[in-house]
Amino acid sequence: MTDTTPAAERRRVFAVIDGNSLMHRAFHAVPPTMNAPDGRPTNAVFGFLNMFLKMVDEFDPDGVVVAFDKGRPAVRMEMLPQYKAQRPPMDDGLRQQFPMIKQLLQSIQVPIVEAEGWEGDDILGTLARAGEAAGCDMLLITGDRDMYQLVTDHINVVSTRKGLSDIAIMTPESVDDLYHGITPELVPDFYGLKGDSSDNIPGVPGIGPKKASALIAQYGSLDEVIAHADEVKGKMGENLRAHIDDALLSREVARIRTDAPVSVDFASTSFPAYDAVQVSSGLGELGITAMQGRFLALLGEGAAADLPQPASFDLPEPAVRAIAESGEGVADALVALFAAIEAGEWVSVALDDDAAAGSLFGTTWTLWAATSQGLLAFEEIHQDDFATAPLPAEVAANLGVDSDAGLVRGVLLCLFANASVVSPDVKALIHAVSPVDSAHRAFLDPLMVDPARVFDVVVAAYLLDSIRSDFDDAYLAETYLHVGLPAVRGEKGAPADAPARGARAAVLAQRLLEPLAAALERDGDVDVFTRIEMPLVPVLADMERSGMLVDPDRLAGLSAELGGQIDALASRIRELAGDETFNISSPMQLSHILFDVMGLPTKGLKKTKTGYYSTNARVLEEFARDHEFVRLVLEYREKTKIKSTYLDALGQLRRTDGRVHTTYNQTITATGRLSSSNPNLQNIPTRSELGRTVKTAFSAGEGSVLLAVDYSQIELRLLAHLSADEHLVAAFNEGEDFHAETAARVFGVAVDEVTPDLRSRAKAVNFGIVYGQQAYGLSQTLDIPMGEAREMIDRYFEAYPGVRAYLDRTVEDAKACGYAVTMFGRRRPIPELQMKNPVQRGFGERTAMNHPMQGSAADIIKLAMIRVARRLREEGFAARMVLQVHDELDFECPISEVEALTALVREEMENVVELRVPLIAEASTGVTWADAK
Numbered sequence: 014m015t016d017t018t019p020a021a022e023r024r025r026v027f028a029v030i031d032g033n034s035l036m037h038r039a040f041h042a043v044p045p046t047m048n049a050p051d052g053r054p055t056n057a058v059f060g061f062l063n064m065f066l067k068m069v070d071e072f073d074p075d076g077v078v079v080a081f082d083k084g085r086p087a088v089r090m091e092m093l094p095q096y097k098a099q100r101p102p103m104d105d106g107l108r109q110q111f112p113m114i115k116q117l118l119q120s121i122q123v124p125i126v127e128a129e130g131w132e133g134d135d136i137l138g139t140l141a142r143a144g145e146a147a148g149c150d151m152l153l154i155t156g157d158r159d160m161y162q163l164v165t166d167h168i169n170v171v172s173t174r175k176g177l178s179d180i181a182i183m184t185p186e187s188v189d190d191l192y193h194g195i196t197p198e199l200v201p202d203f204y205g206l207k208g209d210s211s212d213n214i215p216g217v218p219g220i221g222p223k224k225a226s227a228l229i230a231q232y233g234s235l236d237e238v239i240a241h242a243d244e245v246k247g248k249m250g251e252n253l254r255a256h257i258d259d260a261l262l263s264r265e266v267a268r269i270r271t272d273a274p275v276s277v278d279f280a281s282t283s284f285p286a287y288d289a290v291q292v293s294s295g296l297g298e299l300g301i302t303a304m305q306g307r308f309l310a311l312l313g314e315g316a317a318a319d320l321p322q323p324a325s326f327d328l329p330e331p332a333v334r335a336i337a338e339s340g341e342g343v344a345d346a347l348v349a350l351f352a353a354i355e356a357g358e359w360v361s362v363a364l365d366d367d368a369a370a371g372s373l374f375g376t377t378w379t380l381w382a383a384t385s386q387g388l389l390a391f392e393e394i395h396q397d398d399f400a401t402a403p404l405p406a407e408v409a410a411n412l413g414v415d416s417d418a419g420l421v422r423g424v425l426l427c428l429f430a431n432a433s434v435v436s437p438d439v440k441a442l443i444h445a446v447s448p449v450d451s452a453h454r455a456f457l458d459p460l461m462v463d464p465a466r467v468f469d470v471v472v473a474a475y476l477l478d479s480i481r482s483d484f485d486d487a488y489l490a491e492t493y494l495h496v497g498l499p500a501v502r503g504e505k506g507a508p509a510d511a512p513a514r515g516a517r518a519a520v521l522a523q524r525l526l527e528p529l530a531a532a533l534e535r536d537g538d539v540d541v542f543t544r545i546e547m548p549l550v551p552v553l554a555d556m557e558r559s560g561m562l563v564d565p566d567r568l569a570g571l572s573a574e575l576g577g578q579i580d581a582l583a584s585r586i587r588e589l590a591g592d593e594t595f596n597i598s599s600p601m602q603l604s605h606i607l608f609d610v611m612g613l614p615t616k617g618l619k620k621t622k623t624g625y626y627s628t629n630a631r632v633l634e635e636f637a638r639d640h641e642f643v644r645l646v647l648e649y650r651e652k653t654k655i656k657s658t659y660l661d662a663l664g665q666l667r668r669t670d671g672r673v674h675t676t677y678n679q680t681i682t683a684t685g686r687l688s689s690s691n692p693n694l695q696n697i698p699t700r701s702e703l704g705r706t707v708k709t710a711f712s713a714g715e716g717s718v719l720l721a722v723d724y725s726q727i728e729l730r731l732l733a734h735l736s737a738d739e740h741l742v743a744a745f746n747e748g749e750d751f752h753a754e755t756a757a758r759v760f761g762v763a764v765d766e767v768t769p770d771l772r773s774r775a776k777a778v779n780f781g782i783v784y785g786q787q788a789y790g791l792s793q794t795l796d797i798p799m800g801e802a803r804e805m806i807d808r809y810f811e812a813y814p815g816v817r818a819y820l821d822r823t824v825e826d827a828k829a830c831g832y833a834v835t836m837f838g839r840r841r842p843i844p845e846l847q848m849k850n851p852v853q854r855g856f857g858e859r860t861a862m863n864h865p866m867q868g869s870a871a872d873i874i875k876l877a878m879i880r881v882a883r884r885l886r887e888e889g890f891a892a893r894m895v896l897q898v899h900d901e902l903d904f905e906c907p908i909s910e911v912e913a914l915t916a917l918v919r920e921e922m923e924n925v926v927e928l929r930v931p932l933i934a935e936a937s938t939g940v941t942w943a944d945a946k
Contacts, residue, residue, distance in 0.1 A: 120295030162200035205264030332387025361523035365515030560672030723901035738815025785859030
């Protein structure tokens with residue numbers, strides 16, 4: 014929106030921000046997980062600055078002022094004592110941040126305007142009129158609609174809906190259009206009739222926005238409406254005549270004052286007026302350095318030239334560079350490394366691999382190690398088959414490794430055997446010496462890595478903020494070191510002599526160790542980190558190397574068979590559509606066929622952002638009951654997804670050992686559950702025949718079977734334990750059919766009179782309660798009326814009153830502290846609990862109810878994996894753990910070990926924790942994965 018009119022001819026553009034409005038919006042839009050170095054919350058400050066910068070980018074104002082409320086709104090309270098009386102007190106987390114944003118605005122030379130007893134609205138009104146009179150075009154940045162009364166040709170309200178990502182620029186014409194005939198000067202009259210419940214302005218009972226605008230459009234103003242009150246018929250007329258004084262008072266309370274005792278010198282105020290040092294200092298004090306670049310960019314090129322680089326993150330040049338092929342620097346680097354190990358230091362390690370597909374001569378492998386001795390670089394060339402030049406006998410002896418390991422692996426093996434290692438990816442380091450592809454030699458059994466001597470900085474950061482999905486270097490540096498990072502090779506804008514990514518990663522991890530360890534201690538996460546997450550890393554590395562055997566011929570045959578079925582489905586679908594030519598996989602084209610060509614009803618359906626009616630699974634499932642076309646489309650979607658995601662892809666993901674090796678992710682889910690990727694073996698449909706078909710391609714190999722052991726109803730058992738409800742605990746301890754027992758209690762029948770349908774309904778209620786499901790969700794699950802679903806839930810809580818009390822207590826505790834916690838101390842922040850939107854708040858409450866069960870189940874299966882893996886190794890089993898799917902562990906097991914392995918796994922899984930009710934692990938075997946379940 015930059016004006017290209019010559020400066021001498023155009024009016025200056027001035028932005029006046031409603032500080033209170035934007036701070037409230039920012040506080041509820043940004044999760045409360047951001048803190049200044051001293052621990053104060055900064056989410057509202059961060060959100061405010063983000064919206065501030067978006068405003069500057071959008072409107073390029075010549076000057077900016079921020080107005081704040083100060084004290085009680087004396088003027089309006091004199092007229093209306095109950096004005097805003099119903100508003101809840103400000104959240105303490107938000108209250109703390111007002112002084113912070115004011116201090117920061119002062120540091121970047123943005124004027125703050127406030128006056129005792131005056132609201133920000135009146136300050137905006139006063140400055141708007143004064144700025145207009147001074148020849149400026151005024152932009153009022155606010156979320157309050159009563160400000161529309163100030164709009165003129167030279168005063169526009171920038172109405173914020175969702176921060177500044179969704180705005181409306183209100184002109185006299187757009188105000189008129191919005192309110193159907195209400196011009197800006199009539200906005201106070203409009204509020205006089207309709208009132209404003211958010212501010213406790215009464216208006217006239219029974220008159221809402223539509224009636225208010227209709228009356229004013231008919232008579233011309235509030236005064237004229239009152240003059241013709243006798244002509245207004247019915248109940249509305251009665252209310253109007255009885256509340257004339259309320260209407261007149263409401264108009265005056267809603268009228269924005271333009272005589273507040275404030276002023277701004279518009280001629281001499283400009284933006285930006287700060288310098289680089291001011292903005293760097295102000296942002297640095299609050300730990301919000303990520304925005305520094307955006308503020309400096311407003312000053313133009315070269316603005317940051319005089320800024321000192323952060324002293325806490327100067328990336329050193331390698332003190333020693335060891336090159337395997339020439340032997341250059343190797344001896345000196347090892348001396349420095351051994352000194353650090355001898356001193357008991359944590360050695361920070363990261364690996365750079367410039368691997369390029371099809372490389373003829375191998376690739377450079379660089380291991381970066383940061384110690385108190387400096388930054389060390391160990392370089393060598395390795396081939397595609399992981400071969401490297403053998404180490405000289407003397408070097409191999411010094412490291413205590415096989416000479417075939419090469420320099421990089423040799424140093425890593427030495428570190429894992431003798432040092433404490435900190436890294437942004439410990440599992441990747443293990444795979445460097447124990448490759449994922451088991452056709453390549455492993456120089457180290459992953460389970461030999463001592464979890465007490467490894468520290469993964471990304472896993473630590475995840476535990477501290479588990480709802481975050483990205484923990485890149487920039488985030489870690491800003492959050493825990495409060496610094497920016499130097500650019501590295503390969504990044505946009507990096508200089509020619511930029512350091513390697515691995516060098517920066519190693520130095521960063523070294524400096525993160527202390528603040529992350531302190532934060533884990535402060536937040537009570539040390540036990541989860543040391544007892545669960547770090548011991549799990551080598552277990553996952555071992556499982557990833559084991560992989561799962563898959564038959565490519567079986568995959569190809571299944572794919573061809575399914576392809577024929579998909580072609581036949583496509584032909585029938587197009588036939589039912591009247592031989593229309595369209596892409597069945599295109600939501601937009603499918604929407605056109607469904608709703609334009611076939612005329613399916615659209616009542617209650619929402620359009621997508623691109624303007625067509627949604628064809629997501631929920632929508633189609635509603636229509637599938639009555640329309641063959643829709644049923645076939647759903648079948649087509651399922652089969653094409655299975656074919657492309659699994660049958661066609663799995664064969665390509667096989668390594669040279671004939672196996673697929675999934676990657677387990679520890680830092681993705683907020684609950685603590687592991688996720689699986691490349692390929693995702695946890696998401697193969699478990700209940701569909703198609704999903705079972707995919708699993709027939711996985712086997713254990715000749716002479717072995719797959720053993721699957723999974724927890725029975727673990728989350729329900731955890732609900733019984735955590736709630737301590739005597740009836741729920743008794744149902745599990747007596748070993749009865751739990752769902753039948755629940756059905757008997759909920760439906761008031763004897764256990765032996767419970768029908769399969771009643772048991773199925775009780776099962777849905779049992780699992781729904783664990784996930785905080787309400788009446789609507791249960792009604793959709795069971796396809797029953799809302800009233801019936803609500804009655805079932807009420808009966809459930811009557812049958813198990815301890816559950817209701819526990820869930821209520823859990824939600825209240827989460828609201829008080831901002832997070833839910835598992836039995837083992839794993840925290841999940843729930844910012845939605847503080848949000849005004851009832852849908853978001855409802856999600857937060859359901860999350861608070863579920864996390865103690867789902868998160869504890871995740872912790873329990875992880876602990877079981879650690880214990881089982883240790884015993885398999887200690888007791889010399891040939892069997893290996895190859896897969897984890899939520900509450901299930903899968904093993905590749907020689908037939909001769911099945912009985913012993915089953916007993917071992919069940920023993921560990923069932924005794925990993927002591928509960929009020931028994932944990933039950935059920936085992937089954939099969940030649941293929943499909944047979945094992």
